[in-house]
Amino acid sequence: MTLVVRARRVLLPDGGRAAAVHTADGRITAVTGFDDAPAGAVTLADDEVLLPGLVDSHVHVNEPGRTEWEGFATATRAAAAGGVTTVVDMPLNSIPPTTSVEALHVKRRAAEGQVAVDVAFWGGVVPGNLDQLRPLHDAGVVGFKCFLLDSGVPEFPPLDDADLRAALTELAGVDALLIAHAEDADVIAAAPPPAGARYPAxxxxxxxxxxxxxxGRLVAAARDTGGRAHVVHLADADALPLLRRARVEGVRVTVETCPHYLTFAAEEVPDGDTAFKCCPPIRESRHREALWAALADGDVDLVVSDHSPCTPELKRLDVGDFGLAWGGIASLQVALPAVWTGARARGLDLSQVARWMSAAPARLAGLPQKGAIAVGRDADLVVFAPEERWRVGELLHRNPVTPYAGRELTGVVRRTWLRGEETDGTPRGRLLGRGGR
Structure with missing residues (x-):
């Protein structure tokens, strides 16, 4: 099967220019001049840009076990509609969590034949499964997720410092990545408990x-063990100096943030609107602006959705109580336009957005065939209209609750190809192992 797509602006690793992208058997075979294309080539409209397919390395699919929250079929259809051609599934909130090789097999069996885009998997680190880490690595997980405080689900307990250091030591032996939900339980225990409808509370x-x-605990453990660490969903910009210093010192640590921390601000969250609840929380506008600056400066490495939906009942919109509601934001389908809307307003370029949302997460997850329009890579391509405005309405994920509902965004995904085939919701995605195998 062959496909040639040409556009007046194609986002290539060295910048955007007019080009024709040639593909065969699911791979990119050549990138030539715009006019060097056969008669049957797909030619994009003047208002369209050709992007590499996005890689979202932080998605909670929740199947099996909590498929009523989300599932492989619905999550990957939403991904394709949003220009995401690869998702990496988190090891929770599925039952069982992906903390053993058998649990990984259970999850892969649940996903088989359902996925509209490619799917890779994180393994999980919990107390007592240290002996499962190398077998999971050998079985193909792209890395390992842990929590440093209560995860919210009993089957995925947190690591204390001793467990954290043991895990990093074990993973350093195979140069595997540990990604961490970094909030401290003791600090939160000393804070006022959440209750009621007021967002400031x-x-x-x-x-x-x-x-x-x-x-700080994660950085110290990575420094002492030589392990590779990654901070997920950074909301607190005041942590950036600590991370900068660690990297200058040679600590192997990277960091991501999410569209909701770049879009919303605490001052704007309505009381009682628990669709906005996530952990760590959406903070004040000064954090949002500092995160944007850190992205532009390279101090934050990537942007991924942390798509973490649940049923409407668990969001407790009926009472609007932030203490009772499940914390998680559904955003997989709107992540690209949400980030582009914010980037555009701040004078940032679409090439930067593609780097944060495609190349960088592909690198983090160790998927070398993803993340760029380049010869030899998978022919994962997205047609994006960066100036078209639209209002968020019905989305394809399983449950409709999202703080983006009704929000006007700029940028529309018009077409998506996965390995040279246009996506239409048909389950033609592949289940990937480490290294994309």
């Missing part, structure tokens, strides 16, 4: 110091 229950303390 919820925000006070998870102070910035919780992130800074936990990130």
């Amino acid at each position: 919820f925000l006070a229950s998870r102070p910035p110091a919780a992130e800074e303390t936990a990130i």
Whole structure:
């Protein structure tokens, strides 16, 4: 099967220019001049840009076990509609969590024949499964996720410092990555408990110091063990100096943030609107602006969705109580336009967005065939209209609750190809192992 797509602007690793992208058997075979294309080539409209397919390395699919929250079929259809051609599934909130080789097999069997885009898998680290880490690595997980405080589900307990250091030591032996939810339980225990409809009260229950303390613990453990560590969903910009210093010192640590921390601000969250609840929380606008600056400067490496939906009942919109509601934001389908809307407003370029949302997460997850329009890579391509405005309405993920509902965004995904085939919701995605195998 062959496909040639040409556009006046194609986002290539060295910048955007007019080009024709030639593919065969699912791979990119050549990138030539715009006019060097056969008669049957797909020619994009003047208002369209050709992007590499996005890689979202932080998605909670939740199947099996909590498929009523989300599932492989619905999550990957939403991904394809949003220009995401590869997702990496988190080891929770599925039952069983992906903390053993057998659990990985259970998850892969659940996903088989359902996925509309390619799917890879994180393994999980919990107390007592140290002996499962190398077997999971050998079985193909792209890395390992841990929590440094209660995860919210009993089957995925957190690591204390001793467990954290043991895990990093074990993973350093195979140069595997540990990604961590970095909030400190003791700091949160000392804060006022969350209760009621006032968003400021919820925000006070998870102070910035919780992130800074936990990130400090993670950095110290990575420094002492030589392990590779990654901070997921950074919301607290005050932790950035700590991370900068660690990297200058040679600590192998990277960091991501999410569209909701770049889009919303605590001052704007309506009381009682628990669709906005996530952990760590959406913080004040100064954190949002500092995270944007850190992305532009290279101090934050990537942007991924942390798509973590649940049923409407668990969001407790009926009472609007932030203490009772499940914490997680559904955003997989809107992540690209949400980030582009914010980037565009700040004078940042679409090439930067593609780097944060495609190349960098592909690198983090160790998927060398993803993340760029380049010869030899998978022919994962997205047609994006960066100036078209639209209002968020019905989305394809399983449950409709999202803080983006009704919000006007700029940038529309018009077509997506996965390995040279246009996506239409048909389950033609592949289940990937480490290294994309």
